[in-house]
Amino acid sequence: MRLSRRTFVEGVAALTIAVSIPAMAQAEDFKMGLLVPGSVSEEGWNRIGFNALKGVEEQLGAKISYVELQQNPASFEKAFRDYASQGYKVILGHGFEFQDAALEVALDYPDTYFLISSSSIHEGNVIGLNTDTSQPFYLMGVIAAKMGKKAGLVGGMEIPPIQQAFVGFKNGAKSVNPAFPISEAYIGNFTDTTAAKEAALSMISQGADFVVPNASGATVGGYQAISESGPAVRSFSIFSDFTQVAPNNILGLYVADYAQGVVEVVHSIKDGSPPKENIIFGLKDPKVISFTFRDDGPVSVPEDIRAEVKAISAKIAAGEIKTDAQ
Numbered sequence: 001m002r003l004s005r006r007t008f009v010e011g012v013a014a015l016t017i018a019v020s021i022p023a024m025a026q027a028e029d030f031k032m033g034l035l036v037p038g039s040v041s042e043e044g045w046n047r048i049g050f051n052a053l054k055g056v057e058e059q060l061g062a063k064i065s066y067v068e069l070q071q072n073p074a075s076f077e078k079a080f081r082d083y084a085s086q087g088y089k090v091i092l093g094h095g096f097e098f099q100d101a102a103l104e105v106a107l108d109y110p111d112t113y114f115l116i117s118s119s120s121i122h123e124g125n126v127i128g129l130n131t132d133t134s135q136p137f138y139l140m141g142v143i144a145a146k147m148g149k150k151a152g153l154v155g156g157m158e159i160p161p162i163q164q165a166f167v168g169f170k171n172g173a174k175s176v177n178p179a180f181p182i183s184e185a186y187i188g189n190f191t192d193t194t195a196a197k198e199a200a201l202s203m204i205s206q207g208a209d210f211v212v213p214n215a216s217g218a219t220v221g222g223y224q225a226i227s228e229s230g231p232a233v234r235s236f237s238i239f240s241d242f243t244q245v246a247p248n249n250i251l252g253l254y255v256a257d258y259a260q261g262v263v264e265v266v267h268s269i270k271d272g273s274p275p276k277e278n279i280i281f282g283l284k285d286p287k288v289i290s291f292t293f294r295d296d297g298p299v300s301v302p303e304d305i306r307a308e309v310k311a312i313s314a315k316i317a318a319g320e321i322k323t324d325a326q
Contacts, residue, residue, distance in 0.1 A: 006090035008247075030270055032056050032090040033083035033223030034066035035076065035098055036188055038217040044240050045216040045289050047191075049094030049117065052262035053121060057311075058262050060270060071189060076101035084109040090266050092117065096159050104127050113269050115262070118161035120278050133161060134168025134324035135316050136254040136291045137212075139309050140236045141172025141201045143251065144210035145180045146305050148234065152183045152203030154222045156190040156215030165214055168323040172312075183208060200225035204249075210234050218243055231298050243294065252293045256281075261288040282315040 009319035022203045032053065040050035044105050050066065054234050055220045057064045067079050078097050083091045086103060099121055106126045118155075119128030144151045153169060157160045166184060173180045187195040196218040200211050204225065212235055213222025220242070226235045227246040237243060238254040261281050268274055283290040291313065293301050301309070 009281045011065065022111055029087075030060065031063040031065070031086075032089040032092065032266060033079075033088045033230075034064070035067055035079050035091065036066060037071060037095050039068055040066065042217045042220070044219050044238075044242075046094065046254060048239055048258045049092065050320075052092065052094075052259040055263045057258035059266060062090075062266070063167075070191075071097065072238050073097075073101055077105055078106040080114065082114045087197075089113060090115060090269055092262065096161055097157075099126075113274060115265065117258075118159075120160075120280075122275070122278040125253045125274075127265075127275055128313060129262065130161070130258055130280045131258060131261075132280055132282040132324065133165040133254075133256075135169070136238075136289060137165045137204060138172035138175075138316065138321070138323040139291050139313055140252070140254070141169040141214060142176055142309055142312060143301055144169070144234075145173035145176035147251075147301070148182070148205075148210040150208045151210040151212070152200065152208035153185070154199045154203070154211065154213040154215060154251060155184070155186040156196075156218055158186045158190060162186075162214050162324070164324050167326060169212065171323055171325065187215060187218060189211035189218065190216035190322045191218055193218050195223040196221035200290075201229070204229045204233055208233070212236055212238065214238060218230075221251075234299065243297075248298050250294055250297060251299065252291060254289075254291050257288050257290070261285070284312055284319075 002071045032052040034049055036046045038046045040046050053064050054064045080101055088172050091115045094117045096118040096261045099119050102116055103126055106114050114126045116128050118131050121128040153166045170182055184201045187199055196213055200222040203211055209281050213219045222247040223242045226233050226249045229324050231248040232253050235249050237250045239256055243250050283289055294304055
């Protein structure tokens with residue numbers, strides 16, 4: 001259910017303003033704002049959103065600003081309204097959780113474009129930018145089932161983009177071995193690194209030798225648990241490079257250059273030709289999504305498995321394998 005614009009109560013969940021929103025700006029300025037669910041100083045999901053914002057600044061000459069928020073829908077709506085009322089042409093809500101607030105505010109600001117990460121929406125001036133993470137996670141599942149005995153998946157909140165990623169992992173693993181055991185847990189937020197660490201340790205204690213955390217800012221807690229459990233527990237770096245956190249455990253890196261994808265979308269808006277449908281980035285977009293193997297760790301993916309994974313990746317990119325089928 002979408003939030004009513006009247007549900008906000010003044011004084012609830014004050015915003016942490018990371019870059020102040022200018023009170024006045026020249027009319028000709030092209031401005032973009034960013035809302036992130038946490039801190040952009042953390043490696044992972046929030047940093048990706050910030051990199052996208054900086055890419056728009058550097059490549060398109062936009063005036064930029066961002067706010068760091070806690071998980072509070074009322075604060076989402078207020079932040080969207082603050083930016084839209086001050087003439088920001090594009091506002092990126094970096095996560096599916098921003099979708100309802102954007103749909104509510106967009107009704108009052110038809111000339112502002114609201115981009116929502118990890119969303120499949122396209123409703124007027126609200127446009128979803130959805131990276132199909134089921135595709136690289138499918139490749140991770142294939143590797144886990146070929147090299148491991150059991151896998152564990154630690155998620156932040158049980159929302160569609162994380163569920164989609166985990167479905168991809170499970171489908172990849174089961175394409176190798178339908179009986180391959182996989183445990184799955186959600187910590188209920190994106191900030192509690194201790195909870196992510198404890199969930200990962202619990203899975204490892206129950207025999208998981210492949211563990212993949214996917215919990216935005218809390219993700220690092222999962223990698224800490226993996227690292228402390230020794231090189232027998234393997235993982236993959238997701239969104240950003242976490243090899244410094246778990247140098248002996250990571251076999252491959254899924255890196256999303258979401259920034260460049262966002263730049264292209266914002267460029268089209270600036271030029272007066274906004275997308276007519278939601279955007280889905282996948283393995284067919286190598287400038288946005290890449291999955292690479294790591295060679296500088298104590299354990300690496302054998303060459304025969306690498307060749308098979310590369311062939312599977314090509315089939316996914318060509319649309320021959322559907323990775324998110326339930």
